[in-house]
Amino acid sequence: MEKIKTDLLVIGAGSGGLSVAAGASQMGAKVVLLEDHKMGGDCLNYGCVPSKALIAAGKQAYTLQHGSQFGVADAKPKVDYAAAKDHVASVIKTIEPVDSQERFEGLGVHVIRERGRFIRPDAVQAGDYEITARRTVIATGSAPLVPPIPGLDKVPYLTNESLWDLRDLPKHLLVIGGGPIGMEMAQAHRRLGSEVTVIEGLKAMGKDDPELAAIVLEKLRGEGIAIEEDALAEEITGKAGAITVKAKDGRVFKGTHLLMAVGRAANVNDLGLENAKIEYDRGGIKVDDALRTNNPKVYAIGDVSGGLQFTHVAGYHAGVVIRSILFGLPSKAKTSHIPWATYTDPELAQVGLTEAQAKEKHGEAAEVYRFPYHENDRAIAEAKTTGLVKVMVVKGRPVGASIVGANAGDLISFWALAIANNLKMSGIAGMVAPYPTIGEVNKRAAGAYFSPRLFESDKVKTVVRLVQRFLP
Numbered sequence: 001m002e003k004i005k006t007d008l009l010v011i012g013a014g015s016g017g018l019s020v021a022a023g024a025s026q027m028g029a030k031v032v033l034l035e036d037h038k039m040g041g042d043c044l045n046y047g048c049v050p051s052k053a054l055i056a057a058g059k060q061a062y063t064l065q066h067g068s069q070f071g072v073a074d075a076k077p078k079v080d081y082a083a084a085k086d087h088v089a090s091v092i093k094t095i096e097p098v099d100s101q102e103r104f105e106g107l108g109v110h111v112i113r114e115r116g117r118f119i120r121p122d123a124v125q126a127g128d129y130e131i132t133a134r135r136t137v138i139a140t141g142s143a144p145l146v147p148p149i150p151g152l153d154k155v156p157y158l159t160n161e162s163l164w165d166l167r168d169l170p171k172h173l174l175v176i177g178g179g180p181i182g183m184e185m186a187q188a189h190r191r192l193g194s195e196v197t198v199i200e201g202l203k204a205m206g207k208d209d210p211e212l213a214a215i216v217l218e219k220l221r222g223e224g225i226a227i228e229e230d231a232l233a234e235e236i237t238g239k240a241g242a243i244t245v246k247a248k249d250g251r252v253f254k255g256t257h258l259l260m261a262v263g264r265a266a267n268v269n270d271l272g273l274e275n276a277k278i279e280y281d282r283g284g285i286k287v288d289d290a291l292r293t294n295n296p297k298v299y300a301i302g303d304v305s306g307g308l309q310f311t312h313v314a315g316y317h318a319g320v321v322i323r324s325i326l327f328g329l330p331s332k333a334k335t336s337h338i339p340w341a342t343y344t345d346p347e348l349a350q351v352g353l354t355e356a357q358a359k360e361k362h363g364e365a366a367e368v369y370r371f372p373y374h375e376n377d378r379a380i381a382e383a384k385t386t387g388l389v390k391v392m393v394v395k396g397r398p399v400g401a402s403i404v405g406a407n408a409g410d411l412i413s414f415w416a417l418a419i420a421n422n423l424k425m426s427g428i429a430g431m432v433a434p435y436p437t438i439g440e441v442n443k444r445a446a447g448a449y450f451s452p453r454l455f456e457s458d459k460v461k462t463v464v465r466l467v468q469r470f471l472p
């Protein structure tokens with residue numbers, strides 16, 4: 001057994017782990033990185049990257065069918081599903097070098113392609129290595145959650161990991177789960193030519209603002225996706241090409257393929273956490289505000305830490321722990337400024353508090369201001385008028401924003417910046433946006449905060465009239 005001593009040990013080469021390893025190594029720390037599967041983790045290989053590539057293929061097919069409103073004849077696309085998957089693979093391959101073992105070794109990181117398991121509170125075994133580190137960061141991410149539905153173990157099913165190996169377009173795709181992954185893949189496959197039924201035990205997109213979610217669901221239903229809510233899957237039967245899902249209320253759904261998209265489970269198994277005296281449960285490893293476990297020399301970041309499960313959150317967590325580990329400075333993770341998006345068409349994005357949350361937390365002090373896409377000139381020109389910006393304001397500062405519509409995932413960054421820096425609405429309204437852009441919807445939403453204060457105020461009108469009387 002070869003023994004290694006290092007400043008920092010990182011377990012897991014996904015988004016969070018890679019960010020910690022790269023940052024720490026480039027700033028002078030001695031770093032060992034463990035990964036027993038694919039460099040880049042879930043995001044690169046099974047999640048964000050491949051899903052957005054397939055969504056892009058579906059969007060292209062949809063665009064060909066809807067050109068007549070612009071004076072371009074509609075055309076029926078000839079979809080080659082295998083070629084679309086080749087596009088997905090090409091996108092992954094293009095990005096792979098950034099996350100590769102060779103790149104990180106070039107940065108000075110000692111990469112070991114073995115699974116790490118704690119054997120003592122201060123030691124991890126990885127293959128033939130025993131590693132002790134001043135600090136350890138667990139960044140093992142999460143995996144598809146597969147619930148114990150009776151019969152599921154007897155039929156073939158897909159997850160966001162195995163979906164990318166499929167080369168033949170599903171004739172009728174059944175999707176169990178109406179969250180972001182389920183809805184994104186439902187729309188992508190519908191646009192590529194599959195019949196699609198989404199089976200959701202509660203409400204589809206139930207974690208999002210219901211007003212905005214309803215806009216997305218209406219669009220998806222309009223494209224021919226069957227969205228069955230309050231349909232808790234009770235039993236699954238069948239075989240490849242003929243699968244039946246029976247809901248608790250007696251509804252029956254039949255399809256050729258089944259995609260399980262009910263959520264994610266933290267990767268906490270087989271890490272030897274008990275040997276390290278690290279507390280965890282089914283939700284993930286328990287951490288404090290500094291992302292430190294109850295073992296003071298061990299941190300957990302990203303999905304495995306049991307919080308928001310997004311790639312950009314793992315990257316943010318990396319910055320938080322690097323400050324503490326490398327410089328010994330206090331550093332805490334926050335969530336109030338963390339945005340997220342669902343990449344359906346229209347997109348739906350959120351940062352901070354929703355309308356319901358703002359009213360629950362702040363009561364009458366919470367004000368809500370809106371601006372619709374259909375009053376934006378660029379949206380009108382591009383026939384992208386389905387959408388809405390909603391901003392929640394307390395004492396002159398935004399505490400949350402919800403956007404549904406074209407480019408919502410990009411537009412939400414504006415409000416994430418404002419909330420992260422505690423900006424006032426006056427500062428936001430002072431921003432000048434280029435015309436004509438979709439981005440003007442954000443400025444107009446901020447302007448909606450001031451409109452009643454300026455144009456409907458008797459006090460303002462009195463002051464203006466008084467000033468006008470004395471102006472030369």
